[in-house]
Amino acid sequence: MTAIDWNRLATRARRGRRVRSALLLAFLTLVSLPVILPFFWVVVISVSARTGGVEAAVLWKACAVLVPCVLAYAGVHTFIASVRARIIAGLLLGGLCLIGLYVLIGADLHLNNYRFLVNPNLIEDIRGAATIGGQFPWVWEAFGNSLLVALTSMTLKVIVATLAGYYLSRFAFRGRSFFLQSLLLLEVFHPWMLTIPIFLVIFWVGLLNTLSGPILVLTVIDLPFYIFIMKGFFDAVPWDIEMSAMTDGATRRQAFRHVVLPQVRGGIIAISVLGFIKGWEEYVFVTALRTGNSYWVMSTYLYYVAEDVMGVDYGLVAAVSVFYMLPSLLLYLFLQKYLTQLTLGGVKG
Amino acid sequence: MARVDLQNVTKDWGTAVAVDDISLDLKDGEFVAVLGPSGCGKSTTLFMLAGIYAPSSGDIRFDGARVNDVEARDRNVGIVFQSYALYPNMTVLQNILFPLRFQKVPRTDAEREAREIARLVQIENLLDRRPGQLSGGQQQRVALARALVKKPNLLLLDEPLSNLDATLRLSMRAEIRRIQRELGVTTILVTHDQIEATTMADRIICMNAGRVEQIGTPTDLYRAPETTFVAAFIGSPPINLIDARLAGDTLEIGDKRLRATGAGTEHGGPVKLGLRPEHIREAATGLAATITASEPMGRETLYTADTPIGSLHFLEATSMPRLAPGAKLSLTFDGADSLVFDAATTRLMHGVCAHV
Ligand SMILES: Nc1ncnc2c1ncn2[C@@H]1O[C@H](COP(=O)(O)OP(=O)(O)OP(=O)(O)O)[C@@H](O)[C@H]1O
Ligand SMILES: [Mg+2]
Numbered sequence: 001m002t003a004i005d006w007n008r009l010a011t012r013a014r015r016g017r018r019v020r021s022a023l024l025l026a027f028l029t030l031v032s033l034p035v036i037l038p039f040f041w042v043v044v045i046s047v048s049a050r051t052g053g054v055e056a057a058v059l060w061k062a063c064a065v066l067v068p069c070v071l072a073y074a075g076v077h078t079f080i081a082s083v084r085a086r087i088i089a090g091l092l093l094g095g096l097c098l099i100g101l102y103v104l105i106g107a108d109l110h111l112n113n114y115r116f117l118v119n120p121n122l123i124e125d126i127r128g129a130a131t132i133g134g135q136f137p138w139v140w141e142a143f144g145n146s147l148l149v150a151l152t153s154m155t156l157k158v159i160v161a162t163l164a165g166y167y168l169s170r171f172a173f174r175g176r177s178f179f180l181q182s183l184l185l186l187e188v189f190h191p192w193m194l195t196i197p198i199f200l201v202i203f204w205v206g207l208l209n210t211l212s213g214p215i216l217v218l219t220v221i222d223l224p225f226y227i228f229i230m231k232g233f234f235d236a237v238p239w240d241i242e243m244s245a246m247t248d249g250a251t252r253r254q255a256f257r258h259v260v261l262p263q264v265r266g267g268i269i270a271i272s273v274l275g276f277i278k279g280w281e282e283y284v285f286v287t288a289l290r291t292g293n294s295y296w297v298m299s300t301y302l303y304y305v306a307e308d309v310m311g312v313d314y315g316l317v318a319a320v321s322v323f324y325m326l327p328s329l330l331l332y333l334f335l336q337k338y339l340t341q342l343t344l345g346g347v348k349g
Numbered sequence: 350m351a352r353v354d355l356q357n358v359t360k361d362w363g364t365a366v367a368v369d370d371i372s373l374d375l376k377d378g379e380f381v382a383v384l385g386p387s388g389c390g391k392s393t394t395l396f397m398l399a400g401i402y403a404p405s406s407g408d409i410r411f412d413g414a415r416v417n418d419v420e421a422r423d424r425n426v427g428i429v430f431q432s433y434a435l436y437p438n439m440t441v442l443q444n445i446l447f448p449l450r451f452q453k454v455p456r457t458d459a460e461r462e463a464r465e466i467a468r469l470v471q472i473e474n475l476l477d478r479r480p481g482q483l484s485g486g487q488q489q490r491v492a493l494a495r496a497l498v499k500k501p502n503l504l505l506l507d508e509p510l511s512n513l514d515a516t517l518r519l520s521m522r523a524e525i526r527r528i529q530r531e532l533g534v535t536t537i538l539v540t541h542d543q544i545e546a547t548t549m550a551d552r553i554i555c556m557n558a559g560r561v562e563q564i565g566t567p568t569d570l571y572r573a574p575e576t577t578f579v580a581a582f583i584g585s586p587p588i589n590l591i592d593a594r595l596a597g598d599t600l601e602i603g604d605k606r607l608r609a610t611g612a613g614t615e616h617g618g619p620v621k622l623g624l625r626p627e628h629i630r631e632a633a634t635g636l637a638a639t640i641t642a643s644e645p646m647g648r649e650t651l652y653t654a655d656t657p658i659g660s661l662h663f664l665e666a667t668s669m670p671r672l673a674p675g676a677k678l679s680l681t682f683d684g685a686d687s688l689v690f691d692a693a694t695t696r697l698m699h700g701v702c703a704h705v
Contacts (some may be wrong), residue, residue, distance in 0.1 A: 132625070242536045244434035246421045249451030258447075262438035 022078040029074070047321045048108045048251050049315030057093075058108050065100035069093050113319035137295075139320070142301040149211055149286070149297060150279030153218040157226050158268060160219070165230025166256065170239075191221040202289055209294035214286045215277045218279050226271045229342065233267035234260070257272040269338040277328045298324050351411045351502040351535050352377045353398065360393050367393040368557035370407070377412075380526070382546035384582065385556035392431060393614040394556075395505045398537070399426045411485065411502065422451070427501030427534075429509045434493040435480035441467070441491050442476040448499040465576035466494045470521070475477045485512035490521070497528060504529065504536040510545065522549055543583055547571075555579045572690075577695045580623050580688060587649055588688075589629075589661050591622045593703075595689070600703050605636075605657040609686065612699040620693075622658075622703055623688035626651065635681035635705045636661075643670040656680060672702030681705045 041059055048058040076089040116122045120138035168180065191198075198217055199208075207213040237260055245255035261268075283299040302324055306317045332339070353375040360368040362379055368390040377380055383391050387450050396402040397409060400421030416424060427448075436444050442463060449459040454627045467473045470490040474663050480488055489512050496504060501624050511527070529536050540546050546553050547567035555562045555570060555578075562582075563575040574580035580588050593602045598605040607622075638654040638661070654661050663669065663680065672678065684702040691698055 066489075148409060238432065238434065240432055240434040241436060242431045243396075243399075243421070244428070245436070245447070247399050247401065247424070247426055248429050248448035248495070249422045249425075251422060252453075259436050259438070 017076050022074070025074050025078065029070075042318045042321050045314055045319035046113050047111065048105065049113065049318065058105050061104045062101060065097055065104060069097040069100075081232065098313045104317055113315040114319060114323070116316065117323070137296045137301075139301060139323070142296040142298050145211060145295055146280055146298040149215055149218070149282065150276045152220075153215045153279040154275035156215070156219040157222055158272050160223060161226035161230045161271060162261075162264070162268060164223075164227045164259070165232075166234050168227065168231045169234035170242075183227060186224045191217075192284055194221075195284070198285070199288055207289075209290050209292070211295055213289040214282060214297075215279075217285050217289065218282055222275065222278060226275070229271055230264065230267055233264040266338050266341045269335060270342045273331050273335045273339060274342075276331060280328055295308075352413065353503060353535055354408070354410040354413070355394075355398075356408045356410070358394075358397060358404045358409060360390070360397060360402060361405050362517040366559055368397070368404075371556075371559075371561045373554065373561070373564065375535055375537070378535055379551050379690075380529055380536045380549060381552045381554055382538045382540055382550035383554045383556060384540060384543060384546045385562075386582075387541075389556045390559040391556060392507055395428065395507055395537065395539060398503065399428050399505055400424045400654065410574075424503070425499065425501050426503045426505060427496030427499055428505040429496045429507060431493045431507040432661070433480075433488045433540075435488055435491055437480050440477055441472060441483070442481055444491055445476075445482065445494050445498050447494060452499060463494075463498055467500045469497075469524065470494045477547075486514065486517060489503050490512065493521075493525070497532075500532060504534045506536065506538045508539055508541065511541070518545075518561070525549070536622075543585065547583075553583075555582060557582075573697060573699070574623075575697050577621055577623070577690045580690070584625055586626050586646075586662055586664070589624045589626065591624070591661075592692070593620050593622045593658075593689075594618070595620045595701075600689075602658040607658070608704040609689070609701060610704065611698075613698050613701055616698075619692035620698070621690040621692050623690060624661065624682055625686065626662040626664045627663060629680055629682045630665075631678050632681035635679040637672060638678055638680045640672045640674050640676045640678070642674060643672060645670055654678075654680065 031217050040062075044059050044062055073090060074095050076086060076093075080086055080089065122136075122138075146308075168176065173222050202208055202213045202217070207216070241259055242255050245259045246252065250258065281299065282297070283303070286295075286297050287300060287303075302317075306318050352372070355371055355373040357370050357372055358368060359366070359370050371394065383394065385391055393402065397404050400416070400419060400423075404417060409417055409425070430677070436447065439447065442460075445463040445467060447458055449462065454462070465474060467476060470493050472487060472490050472494065475483060475487060475491075478605065480491065483491065489509055493506075493509055496506075506525070510521055513521060513697065522545060525536075525538075538546070538549060550567065552564060552566055553570050555566050557578050563570060563579045565573075570579055570583045574583060577590060581590065590603060593600050593607075594617075595601075595609060598609050598614055600609045600620070600622065602622070636656040636658060638656045640652055640654050641660070642653040644651045646664075648668060649664050649666050650668070650671060652663055652665065652670075654663065666668060682705065684704040687703040689698045689701040689703060690696060
């Protein structure tokens with residue numbers, strides 16, 4: 001029997017692992033490039049463009065610094081095993097990157113495009129008195145309205161979907177399967193197909209030109225899907241835990257609150273994030289359900305900045321875009337753990 | 350602390366009948382074990398007592414009062430679920446404290462009681478963990494602590510020891526029995542382990558396919574099993590059941606004839622003869638037998654032998670197998686130890702005995 005060269009085998013396995021992870025990294029980078037680049041460009045424009053034009057040169061210069069740094073870090077990550085060394089290398093590269101950016105494009109950067117945040121009379125300043133009369137609001141008013149729409153519809157959706165999901169998961173009642181099927185059927189119709197009937201209904205109940213209109217509509221059109229998600233999460237909670245709580249002296253409601261609800265926390269957070277982002281981004285119904293400029297939200301604000309008011313000031317448009325997407329992005333980054341649970345159908349790892 | 354009556358209780362889900370017309374009568378402070386094969390309705394019976402399921406028909410009474418419509422939370426029943434049903438979002442201590450929360454026990458008293466119970470079931474060093482971080486046996490003991498801490502009127506244990514190792518199981522058996530006596534709480538223990546049932550329980554309920562086959566003391570079930578099912582289920586290694594024909598005062602098994610005595614023999618017809626392996630022994634004369642297999646079982650040896658009345662298992666109290674396959678000997682048994690069942694009804698024919 002020949003002696004086995006364990007060292008050689010181990011070296012080979014280590015090398016294989018590294019190559020695989022390097023390839024994976026390269027692949028993911030390539031795939032995400034078309035997604036990341038436009039975002040990056042918007043950010044670059046928002047902090048560099050001056051009235052009238054867009055300097056593509058700034059983008060290329062920034063890329064010239066960032067791409068080598070990212071590649072170098074990928075190399076470090078692939079070939080250096082020690083975590084401490086990785087962190088040190090990462091910090092060094094980050095520093096280099098900042099210095100490079102400062103030297104190459106530092107002079108081009110400015111925050112002038114973000115003046116809309118502090119100037120309530122932006123449009124009057126640009127266009128003169130043409131828009132006087134409060135037609136075009138300060139951005140914070142739109143921000144507040146968007147927040148109101150997003151938070152209220154999110155809260156309504158979460159409460160209704162949680163209670164309905166629990167009921168559907170736990171109670172057998174006449175017509176339960178019919179109800180579940182019709183919930184699915186509702187998903188077949190795209191809500192935009194229903195814009196006209198919805199407009200009429202909102203008009204008849206007298207909620208046209210109020211924020212309650214879009215809030216209610218947004219809540220209702222997402223509910224079937226969210227109810228389904230929550231039912232899935234409740235289905236995964238063992239039935240006997242609840243029964244145990246009830247023999248321990250809890251009422252059904254107490255058992256729900258103390259024992260069942262904590263188990264579906266992930267689902268509630270996930271639909272909260274989705275619900276918030278949905279309301280935050282909404283454009284179609286907020287425009288369809290107003291007849292004048294009775295209220296402004298962030299999406300309509302961005303639309304008018306881009307289309308109506310000054311068309312060519314890309315710096316301003318980019319700055320508003322960055323400001324607009326920041327809340328969704330932050331939420332998503334911090335709570336993505338819960339969103340990925342959704343695709344696993346609520347099964348906890 | 351409670352007398353428990355079940356009168357003609359049935360539970361079905363449409364066509365699936367889980368519990369079929371059972372009647373029980375448990376004395377205050379009694380410890381009964383429920384024995385039966387998987388799916389015979391043991392858990393369903395416990396759930397009806399706990400108030401989790403409502404019976405489809407029949408009455409459940411605690412201390413004579415009908416409780417069918419009393420909510421689970423008002424019955425003060427401690428239950429250890431087959432799946433433990435611990436609350437995953439709470440620590441072990443919080444789990445044990447949970448029932449006390451609804452009994453309005455002051456916080457400091459509750460905590461003292463919880464720790465005391467935890468010490469009793471040997472989990473006092475695990476109180477800060479979550480159920481997910483415990484082994485199966487540890488989870489079982491947490492479930493037991495949680496059921497005991499509320500000083501229940503009725504304690505329902507659904508296979509509470511199935512996940513413990515042999516030594517811990519022995520000490521937990523004794524511990525449960527001691528706690529049960531101390532609290533004087535009426536207890537129902539579901540188990541698959543007949544040793545557990547016979548050592549712990551005052552009475553055993555033997556169930557099969559949703560029906561009660563027999564209720565009695567462990568000795569009753571062993572000495573006088575009412576049906577062949579009970580005879581086969583109680584006793585280890587299992588009883589030998591031999592097809593036979595009763596004709597007057599003889600028992601015909603193939604060509605072999607045994608003498609039959611007792612009232613009712615004149616009836617005649619197909620019967621089953623039950624002989625426990627521990628009641629068959631070697632003798633100078635008797636059934637001519639040839640050993641076909643031997644299995645050492647620790648303290649005893651189990652032999653299989655070919656005899657004129659069929660293949661028989663018998664036990665000998667020797668740790669080393671004494672007889673090799675092929676060995677020839679004569680086997681006998683005492684008529685008083687033999688059991689004769691009516692083959693049609695599977696019921697025991699009291700007083701009928703077979704003699705070699
Ligand atoms: N919710 C239900 N719907 C329909 N049938 C049920 C339901 N619960 C139990 N059953 C049926 O009732 C019968 C008895 O079930 P049960 O859980 O009481 O058995 P068990 O004696 O506890 O078995 P095991 O020893 O395996 O735990 C089984 O045949 C089971 O399939
Ligand atoms: Mg069971």
